[in-house]
Amino acid sequence: MWNEEMRSKLQLYFIMGSTNCKQDPEKVLLDAIDGGITMFQFREKGEGALTGTEKINLAQKLQHLCKEHAIPFIVNDDIELALALNADGVHIGQDDEDASTVRKKLGEGKIVGVSAHALMEVKKAIADGADYIGAGPIYPTRTKADAEPVKGTSLIEEVRKTGIRIPIVGIGGINEGNASAVIDAGADGVSVITAISLAADVFERSSALKKAVAGISE
Ligand SMILES: Cc1ncc(COP(=O)(O)OP(=O)(O)O)c(N)n1
Numbered sequence: 001m002w003n004e005e006m007r008s009k010l011q012l013y014f015i016m017g018s019t020n021c022k023q024d025p026e027k028v029l030l031d032a033i034d035g036g037i038t039m040f041q042f043r044e045k046g047e048g049a050l051t052g053t054e055k056i057n058l059a060q061k062l063q064h065l066c067k068e069h070a071i072p073f074i075v076n077d078d079i080e081l082a083l084a085l086n087a088d089g090v091h092i093g094q095d096d097e098d099a100s101t102v103r104k105k106l107g108e109g110k111i112v113g114v115s116a117h118a119l120m121e122v123k124k125a126i127a128d129g130a131d132y133i134g135a136g137p138i139y140p141t142r143t144k145a146d147a148e149p150v151k152g153t154s155l156i157e158e159v160r161k162t163g164i165r166i167p168i169v170g171i172g173g174i175n176e177g178n179a180s181a182v183i184d185a186g187a188d189g190v191s192v193i194t195a196i197s198l199a200a201d202v203f204e205r206s207s208a209l210k211k212a213v214a215g216i217s218e
């Protein structure tokens with residue numbers, strides 16, 4: 001789905017799981033929705049992450065909030081969970097299940113996002129049927145311990161210079177102060193975890209991020 005609808009969904013893409021929150025994750029998501037996020041990814045990962053029924057229960061609650069507000073609900077890594085919940089899509093990385101296999105499992109109607117760190121990976125993701133690319137880490141991040149080296153906006157610029165039009169979202173260390181540079185480089189949106197999930201005022205921070213992004217891309 002490489003159209004304007006996909007690009008606008010990526011504008012402010014919030015990612016979160018229970019380990020990223022100091023408050024109740026449902027409250028965090030609701031405030032972020034009120035602040036203007038356009039897509040949500042459930043990423044239950046890291047030390048202390050929920051598993052089994054607890055993970056499924058939280059996913060269902062967050063999916064319900066997304067449904068009520070017409071926000072696409074994407075599942076990180078866990079294809080079986082995405083299928084069980086009839087989620088709107090999945091996000092996978094280079095170390096996860098192959099994107100072409102995931103596309104076959106999910107079908108054409110669902111969103112498949114793929115992380116890429118080099119032009120070759122972007123081209124493979126396109127061949128495998130990806131709907132969008134997550135390019136990162138743009139800036140230093142403390143959220144993902146096994147993140148690749150920081151790239152700045154170079155990959156986004158390189159992809160656009162070659163004329164590739166796939167929707168792209170930047171990720172890694174993005175906040176309201178540096179988001180506009182990611183859009184200027186050619187991304188359709190920004191993806192954030194802690195700039196929103198750990199904010200003292202989640203509504204205020206997500207509103208500010210939305211202004212920083214929407215002011216440029218609209
Ligand atoms: C939008 C978006 N972009 C990149 C990632 C990272 O995915 P991955 O490399 O598979 O790492 P994990 O998130 O699984 O730790 C993402 N989740 N979302």
Ligand SMILES: Cc1nc(C(=O)O)sc1CCOP(=O)(O)O
Binds near residue numbers: 137142143194
């Ligand atoms: C989940 C993730 N993936 C990355 C990548 O580079 O692919 S960076 C990252 C963490 C993003 O968290 P924060 O917004 O708190 O920096």
Ligand SMILES: [Mg+2]
Binds near residue numbers: 091
């Ligand atoms: Mg992954």
